[in-house]
Amino acid sequence: MLDLCGQTGPDVVVEAAGALPAFPEGLDLTGAHGRYSVLGLWGAIGTVPVAPRELTTKNLRVTGATFPKPKHYYRAMNLAARLGPELGLADLVTHRFPIGGAPEALAAVKAGETIKAVIDPSL
Structure with missing residues (x-):
């Protein structure tokens, strides 16, 4: 990941898996001063352990979002089409x-x- 994003890690991480274990993993992946947007956990019930210190030391901004607009799907699909071959998205x-x-x-x-x-x- 660092070879793609540099030593500080990704500026933006989007959780779209919808699985509770993805939440702390996304926090770990988000780089210093980064943004973490939680999309997939709107229906997940349960809790996972999170170290609040990580939010502070990395100065993270965590947001949740549901019900995106059609333009957001359009932009996401274009981004995936553009970066998919380079990132190996089809292999997922x-x-x-x-x-x-x-x-x-x-x-x-x-x-x-x-x-x-x-x-x-x-x-």
Whole structure:
């Protein structure tokens, strides 16, 4: 990560996994004076241990967000398309399912068998 972002780490980290263990991991990844935006945990119930000292010593800004506007999805997709090949985003898709395989996809995600499952209508 430091080879991409420099010694201070990323300026912006976005949690979009929706898994509670992702929250402290995102805090660890966010660089000094960085921003951490929590998007995926809107429905997650539970708690995870966090060291408040890390917020202070790294001078982090943590924000939550739900219900983004269509323009935000548009910008995110363009960013992913532009940086995807360089960052290997396609390698994150570990499983593809046909539309009729949605129950199996959800079961695989729940069981932790996937990094990213995709419902692919062409299958």
